Amino acid sequence: MATHAAFMPGTKVSAGSVIWSWITTVDHKRVGILYGVSAFFFFLVGGVEALIMRLQLAHPDSTLVTAGRFNELFTMHGTTMVFLAIMPMSAAFFNFMIPLMIGARDVAFPRLNALSYWIFFSGALLLHLSFLAGAVPDGGWFGYANLTSHQFSPTHSIDFWMLGLQVLGISSLMAGFNFIVTIINMRAPGMTLMRMPLFVWMSFVVQFLVVLAFPAITVALILLMFDRFFGTLFYAPSGGGDPLLWQHLFWIFGHPEVYILILPAMGIVSEVLPTFSRKPLFGAPVVIYSGIMIGFFGFGVWSHHMFSVGMGPVADSAFSIATMLIAVPTGVKILNWIGTLWGGRIRFSTPLYFSLGFIAMFTLGGLSGVMHASPPVDLQQTDSYFIVAHFHYVLFGGSIFGLFSGVYYWWPKIFGKLLDERLGKLHFWLMMIGFNVTFFPMHFLGLIGMPRRIYTYAPDLGWNFWNLVATIGAFTIALSFLVFLGNVVKTTRSGAPAPADPWDGRTLEWTIPSPPPVYNFAVEPVVHDRDDFWVQKYGDGHGTPPRKPSPPAHVDTSSIHMPPPSYWPILLAGAFLFMMSGALVSIYQVVLGAFLTLFCMIRFMLEYHRPAAGGHH
Amino acid sequence: MAAEHAAVAHNPNIGTTGLDHRKMGMWAFLGSECMFFGSLIGTYLAYKGKSINGPGPHEILNIPLTSVSAFVLLMSSLLMVLALAAVQRNDMKWGKIWLFLTAVFGAGFVGFQIFEFTHFVHLGLTLQTNLFGSTFFVLTGFHGAHVTGGVIWLLAMWWLAVRGKLGPQDSLKVEICGLYWHFVDIVWIVIFALVYLIP
Amino acid sequence: MDSSHAAHAPAAHDEGHASVQTYIRVAVVLAILTAIEIGALYVPGLPKHVLVTLILIFGTMKFALVVAFFMHLRYDNKLLTVLFVGPLLIATGIILAIMALFGAYLLLARG
Numbered sequence: 001m002a003t004h005a006a007f008m009p010g011t012k013v014s015a016g017s018v019i020w021s022w023i024t025t026v027d028h029k030r031v032g033i034l035y036g037v038s039a040f041f042f043f044l045v046g047g048v049e050a051l052i053m054r055l056q057l058a059h060p061d062s063t064l065v066t067a068g069r070f071n072e073l074f075t076m077h078g079t080t081m082v083f084l085a086i087m088p089m090s091a092a093f094f095n096f097m098i099p100l101m102i103g104a105r106d107v108a109f110p111r112l113n114a115l116s117y118w119i120f121f122s123g124a125l126l127l128h129l130s131f132l133a134g135a136v137p138d139g140g141w142f143g144y145a146n147l148t149s150h151q152f153s154p155t156h157s158i159d160f161w162m163l164g165l166q167v168l169g170i171s172s173l174m175a176g177f178n179f180i181v182t183i184i185n186m187r188a189p190g191m192t193l194m195r196m197p198l199f200v201w202m203s204f205v206v207q208f209l210v211v212l213a214f215p216a217i218t219v220a221l222i223l224l225m226f227d228r229f230f231g232t233l234f235y236a237p238s239g240g241g242d243p244l245l246w247q248h249l250f251w252i253f254g255h256p257e258v259y260i261l262i263l264p265a266m267g268i269v270s271e272v273l274p275t276f277s278r279k280p281l282f283g284a285p286v287v288i289y290s291g292i293m294i295g296f297f298g299f300g301v302w303s304h305h306m307f308s309v310g311m312g313p314v315a316d317s318a319f320s321i322a323t324m325l326i327a328v329p330t331g332v333k334i335l336n337w338i339g340t341l342w343g344g345r346i347r348f349s350t351p352l353y354f355s356l357g358f359i360a361m362f363t364l365g366g367l368s369g370v371m372h373a374s375p376p377v378d379l380q381q382t383d384s385y386f387i388v389a390h391f392h393y394v395l396f397g398g399s400i401f402g403l404f405s406g407v408y409y410w411w412p413k414i415f416g417k418l419l420d421e422r423l424g425k426l427h428f429w430l431m432m433i434g435f436n437v438t439f440f441p442m443h444f445l446g447l448i449g450m451p452r453r454i455y456t457y458a459p460d461l462g463w464n465f466w467n468l469v470a471t472i473g474a475f476t477i478a479l480s481f482l483v484f485l486g487n488v489v490k491t492t493r494s495g496a497p498a499p500a501d502p503w504d505g506r507t508l509e510w511t512i513p514s515p516p517p518v519y520n521f522a523v524e525p526v527v528h529d530r531d532d533f534w535v536q537k538y539g540d541g542h543g544t545p546p547r548k549p550s551p552p553a554h555v556d557t558s559s560i561h562m563p564p565p566s567y568w569p570i571l572l573a574g575a576f577l578f579m580m581s582g583a584l585v586s587i588y589q590v591v592l593g594a595f596l597t598l599f600c601m602i603r604f605m606l607e608y609h610r611p612a613a614g615g616h617h
Numbered sequence: 618m619a620a621e622h623a624a625v626a627h628n629p630n631i632g633t634t635g636l637d638h639r640k641m642g643m644w645a646f647l648g649s650e651c652m653f654f655g656s657l658i659g660t661y662l663a664y665k666g667k668s669i670n671g672p673g674p675h676e677i678l679n680i681p682l683t684s685v686s687a688f689v690l691l692m693s694s695l696l697m698v699l700a701l702a703a704v705q706r707n708d709m710k711w712g713k714i715w716l717f718l719t720a721v722f723g724a725g726f727v728g729f730q731i732f733e734f735t736h737f738v739h740l741g742l743t744l745q746t747n748l749f750g751s752t753f754f755v756l757t758g759f760h761g762a763h764v765t766g767g768v769i770w771l772l773a774m775w776w777l778a779v780r781g782k783l784g785p786q787d788s789l790k791v792e793i794c795g796l797y798w799h800f801v802d803i804v805w806i807v808i809f810a811l812v813y814l815i816p
Numbered sequence: 817m818d819s820s821h822a823a824h825a826p827a828a829h830d831e832g833h834a835s836v837q838t839y840i841r842v843a844v845v846l847a848i849l850t851a852i853e854i855g856a857l858y859v860p861g862l863p864k865h866v867l868v869t870l871i872l873i874f875g876t877m878k879f880a881l882v883v884a885f886f887m888h889l890r891y892d893n894k895l896l897t898v899l900f901v902g903p904l905l906i907a908t909g910i911i912l913a914i915m916a917l918f919g920a921y922l923l924l925a926r927g
């Protein structure tokens with residue numbers, strides 16, 4: 001069985017066999033790269049959707065796109081950015097880095113992991129098949145009932161959205177179960193939970209949010225599906241149904257979802273700041289507990305998205321207070337990050353720039369968020385561009401900046417090449433400037449009355465100037481991505497190879513080569529401290545001296561068995577896609593798809609049942 | 618190093634807590650399923666008593682009949698536990714019998730449900746009739762679908778045993794199947810109480 | 817079923833383990849609780865809040881018995897209990913919140 005070589009020596013490597021090896025991979029590192037490349041691709045797709053919207057809104061009374069097309073654009077932009085860009089980019093890091101950071105050779109369920117990627121791919125495909133079908137989703141990324149009913153959305157557009165999200169949800173759930181077990185059950189000896197890196201901790205909290213929040217949207221979508229396909233009355237006022245049921249179920253998912261979107265980035269920042277301040281994270285246990293609190297209490301605030309629907313003063317007050325309380329652990333984290341930088345010997349690298357940008361931009365987004373936490377204030381701000389400003393500050397200024405910090409930080413480990421620092425900083429400044437030029441004016445636009453989701457506006461409302469400014473900012477952001485792409489191309493071709501530890505890092509991933517061998521660790525590490533690698537190199541400043549690195553063990557790595565590739569993940573994902581898309585075609589396809597899915601599931605589960613002697617999974 | 622290899626080769630599915638990954642994974646899955654059924658049950662309760670027209674639960678639910686099916690499902694959990702105990706002590710003859718009987722009881726429950734559903738349709742309650750129809754059929758229907766999945770899983774285990782491919786070394790797999798099966802039973806305990814018993 | 821099975825003594829498991837006898841006893845208790853619940857429905861003049869309380873309590877007891885004994889949580893690593901009970905509590909909280917938000921609690925009070 002192949003170990004550190006991708007192929008057995010002497011194997012003829014053709015393009016076909018390379019593609020096949022990626023299709024059947026169960027290596028968490030490759031799955032991570034698949035997620036990352038997909039995420040970046042869809043980030044560009046969502047970005048183009050944004051640019052078209054900004055072109056349309058740059059001038060009043062514009063006719064670049066129709067109202068209907070604009071609805072499709074903001075729906076797909078939101079859906080794509082949330083589910084196909086930010087989440088999979090976080091997943092890329094979960095996949096690649098979690099086993100490395102806990103000193104493990106693999107994840108708990110390698111084939112389930114691969115399956116979750118191929119199901120993600122299926123969901124993304126299903127969503128975008130809507131373009132080919134000429135029925136692009138247009139009900140907003142949050143699909144409020146009863147606009148989504150058959151009566152008001154008679155075409156298949158909402159069906160594509162509904163089914164696509166259902167498939168994507170299954171993917172996230174599977175990954176959630178995998179990482180929960182991996183983090184609990186596969187940490188290296190000595191790595192207690194409190195010695196676990198912050199990125200792993202935040203990811204751990206996120207997996208629980210995923211497995212607890214996604215079932216709510218699964219149910220919401222099932223009820224919608226039954227209303228649309230079978231005439232049930234869940235969201236139908238004519239039958240006594242309440243469209244608010246959708247909003248509640250959606251936001252019971254949707255609020256934890258936004259923490260799913262931000263916590264990984266917070267985890268990344270909590271790794272980058274200590275590394276480039278050459279100081280431990282200030283108050284690491286407190287940051288961990290804050291993350292847990294945010295995750296837990298995040299389940300209690302969902303109706304702050306619904307202050308304008310008339311829930312009554314009791315509900316409004318309850319959710320308002322809970323929302324304001326959540327700002328506390330969030331603020332604690334921000335203070336701890338600043339405390340990490342304070343007194344550190346700072347190295348101003350690109351990863352650090354993006355993390356600093358995160359802190360600043362996320363804080364601004366948090367401030368506008370706290371404003372919305374007050375129902376009377378929110379009645380003014382809701383459904384206006386003030387909200388658009390808020391969530392872009394936390395999701396772009398927060399998540400995206402944080403994720404890019406991770407990209408620059410971990411790129412050398414993943415690809416074995418260093419990204420160019422000058423181009424990286426140019427990317428940062430263009431993105432920082434472009435981002436603020438785009439989204440800061442939206443606070444003003446919201447306050448002077450510009451509603452969300454309008455495709456154009458009259459010229460005499462006083463909105464012209466800032467809309468034009470925002471559009472210029474948007475194209476500046478686009479330019480910054482071209483710089484990033486250029487950086488990638490340039491360094492892939494001719495960049496310096498990266499050493500194992502380019503940043504003088506603190507955590508276990510920096511102890512192994514860049515890129516890591518397929519088995520990650522030749523020798524299973526034994527952990528004695530938080531930031532164990534740093535303590536190993538330099539001692540902990542409190543009496544623990546540096547540990548002499550053990551002489552290179554003569555490990556026979558050819559005897560390390562990694563799980564073999566499997567084609568059942570992609571086959572099962574394909575069968576599942578066939579079944580789900582059958583809902584748009586015919587009942588026969590659904591039934592046939594169900595049988596195929598069952599068949600593939602059984603074969604998947606029995607693949608290693610009673611294996612031949614010597615094999616194991 | 619030899620000891621390390623021995624540890625890995627011994628059982629790669631056991632983690633640092635001493636628990637098998639797959640058992641832990643199933644419990645995490647069941648936690649998630651609590652939220653799934655919780656959302657469906659919440660929906661049922663939100664709409665309880667709010668149907669604009671009949672028939673309503675008091676007119677149509679057959680408590681005596683459903684009590685029998687609830688009892689059947691409850692007893693199937695006992696059969697499942699007996700199946701696991703048999704497999705663990707390498708008594709595959711009784712292992713097969715109990716596994717098969719568990720599946721039969723489960724299928725019996727599903728049979729009761731199908732009868733109940735078709736009967737209700739005859740009496741004028743469909744998915745589209747009113748909120749009770751929508752919520753009742755979707756909640757109990759998805760539960761029934763979960764039971765059906767469990768029956769298929771049980772029959773697959775039984776078939777493996779019949780072919781001689783299931784033994785005490787596979788008792789963890791039987792245990793995990795059992796965890797799913799018992800969960801489906803406890804969800805019914807909740808549904809039975811909230812939908813059928815509570816007026 | 818009972819007598820023929822008592823002859824097959826169960827092997828001791830690694831963790832603490834319930835015996836087949838215990839399982840059968842639990843099953844009997846479950847059956848009895850269910851019988852009482854159903855019987856209570858036919859008691860004439862039983863106040864509704866008493867009936868509802870009884871059903872909820874007995875339902876909880878049955879739930880706990882199956883989880884603790886049949887699903888073996890009582891004898892297993894406490895971690896598994898946390899892994900299940902945490903989500904269970906959150907789900908229960910969500911159900912109660914939805915009931916409150918939709919005025920469903922009125923149903924339990926009425927009548």
